[in-house]
Amino acid sequence: MLHDAYDLSFYEFDEEKDVKEYGVLLCDVVHGRPPMKPAYMGIGWYWYYHGVRHGAATLCLPTTHGWDSRFVKGYPYITAIRTTPEEAAAREPVFRERIRPFLEKFDEVWDGYKNDLLEMYKTAKESRGLKEWQDIRKLDNNELLSFFLDFAFVLNRKEGEVHFIMLMASYYISGLFQEMWRELFGNEASIDPDFHRVMAGFEAQDTRVVRDLWRLGRKAMEMGLENVFKETADDEVIERLKSSDAGRQWTDEYHDFLLESGWRCDRMHAYDTPAWIEKPGLGIGRIKMLMSREVFPFDAEHERVARQRTQTEKEVLSRVPEDRRGAFELLMRAAQKSGYWSEDHTFYCDLYIGSLGRWIITEFGRRFAEAGCIDQPEDVHYLHPNEIRKAAIPMGRINLRPYVERRKKLHEENLEIEPEPFFGDIAKAQEVLRSDPTLVVSTQLPIVREELKADLYGAAAAPGVVVGTARVIMNESLLPELQSGEILVAPGTSASWAVVFSIVSGLVTDGGGALSHPVIMAREFGLPCVSGCVEGTRKIKTGDRIRVDGDQGVVYILSK
């Protein structure tokens, strides 16, 4: 029997056939929670799957053709499309040559791709005479449709392809480094503080963006605008600032910042949350959180973190047998770049492309609603890309409500359920994960060490120990609840959470491995973090006193 996936073909789950073919399918809670809506599944998610397969083919990965994906009750499940032993043998020599440049000059490869992407986004906007968020209203329906098709079939494809060529290379490199680390030193790298000391001290684009926000906040204080921020709701700050010269000067500067860095939605893997450039109040909330800091927290830690890295590198290298030292050092350099890439790419890949999608699709939503095809603009997310395309011209001719209503109802039901963690034989999970090291992006198992008698065991950790009060935050819209110095407990964090690292004293997350956002950001900010605990948000309650031991990768609940 096929499980329906909001009428999307080829994503339906066949309990018998799929399990038999793949052994096991694992729920991708990192990207798929809350469950996605049809428009995103049909565009962004589709191109990510294409990207994975394109990456596997381009690098000629010996063990996998990429991921396959199914949806059950709106939640994505992933698995690897494995190669036969004969295919693996034939692909091996090609893979060796294709992965080599990433080991030798990771930065150069990434810089090339990065510039291609930025150029592509710029051209997509400028060639249509678009600059500001509201400029898209100037396009007629034909032009908007053309932009939509360009986005859905060209821009997003290109982004997905670059994204996953880089991701696969970086995970093979990082995975090998962790493996070599374990072989040489006997410790699981992801929870070894030395490993994180070696990997720390790199500044990703996202940190630069948050620093700009902090700087804007400091500037507002210098300009005597602090009270406006303090006394006004996020959404109204800009309006109020516009009543003074100093305020106008500040909002101009903020606007320039948004034009450059505001192309990002709060939720990366969907088009259903606003972008900063669309809703400038989103950035204001973050500025408020940061503006009281005299020094940007990352900068306060950076020198120490970088110095510690250099020292630890030396010490670690001296422990490597001489005949493997050259290889270890080369791999370490490449792995450091891979870890850094893991943070850096979100700005150029997920965030930017996601906000372009939001821009175009919600403009269609607005027009459909205005023309009476749907009730509200945001209902557009329950449509498939083909439906949007077919209903676009002539605008207003098709009643889209029957398509929206049923899927919207299903989605609302799906929001309430707890997804099955996997389908099939979980004993096969390890085998599937090993066939494709990139699958651990979305799936990671805790390293349980009973002798530590901890309440939670992580799959990865950033070093340091902290005791404090827990604050459980289930999604980014609740971030303003967070108080300075608290320990954040969350399902996971993504680039849109970046500001929290300047506020909290530690982190515990349900998902995530050594290359996950919370672990990488926490170690750059010098914060203890334990990731991949699976049940952190279930076991810990807001207000609990907890000890986060990032040196051991475990969490203790001290008092409730």
Place this chain on the structure above:
Amino acid sequence: MSGRWLYPFEELGKEHNDMVGKKCANLGEMAKIGLPVPQGFALSLDAYRKFMGITGAAEEVVACIECRGNSLDCIAEVNDLSRAIRETVESRPMPREMDETIGSHYTKIGTCCGVADPPVSARSAGAVSYPGQYETHLNVKGKDDLIEKIKKVWGSTFNPTSLSFRHKKGLPLESDPIGVAVLRMVNARVAGIVFTADPNTGDTSRMMVEANWGLGESVVGGESMPDTYIVEKKTLKVLEKRLGTKSRIVVPSEKGTVEEETPEEMSSRLCLSDEEVAEIAKVGVRLEEHFGLPQDVEWAIDGDLSLPDAVVLLQTRPEVLAKKKEPVDQLLDMMMSRFVRL
């Protein structure tokens, strides 16, 4: 030790390389540090010289070469010369004193296991390795047979490949003294080689064990694809097992050995347990630590003994590693072995 030309292994160590040849010196060294090597003795390079001198073979070989050694660029000529010299060497009777000394040491090998004509092997042991395999004779029984086989080992220094190699390099044609190791035969259930570093990648964190049923000659010779095990050196954990075709095995016959087709039941399964692999690897680690270099070790599992005593060592030598690879190539190899060939 001047004047002597026969030494029980217990009296030898690696410092005696030039005296008795590498294989004998290393067998002695292994015995000295308490590792299990079969009982036996070494004939030194002097034994070779002594035999050649007393019997007059040395002079005749020189004469032989003077008369036919001018046109060694032609294969047929080399073959003719080789045949003539080997006949000369092997047809000389062993001088009485040597014959008796060898005989009494041979008998001793039998005494301790209560056998009159104990099966032994007579293996060549050069002080320097030259291309052109010198001979090894297995499952030799009885003193007379042993004497014949020792002479054949000596004579094998005049095999065509070695002659033309010495000719090309300007080395003396008339003599290449080597030692001979005489070892009690092990009742090998399984035998093979352990490389204490992965010979294909030069990865020193991993060891490779190759194994086949019966005597190790099927593995050393490389005709039959053995089972392969990759072992993590630090933990002795078996990381990979590859079932070889093991199409043929070498087993003792009445005298000597015979190569047979492997029964299906045996070729279709791995010939070592993880425990046995770990025990072999453990001895390999010990040898590498002792010699300070990766080793290439011949071992056998004695079917009459149980672990850990069953592992017996027949030879060790510095391992020839794959040419030291560039770091990036080492990493590519690692990527393949860790992620691809599971």
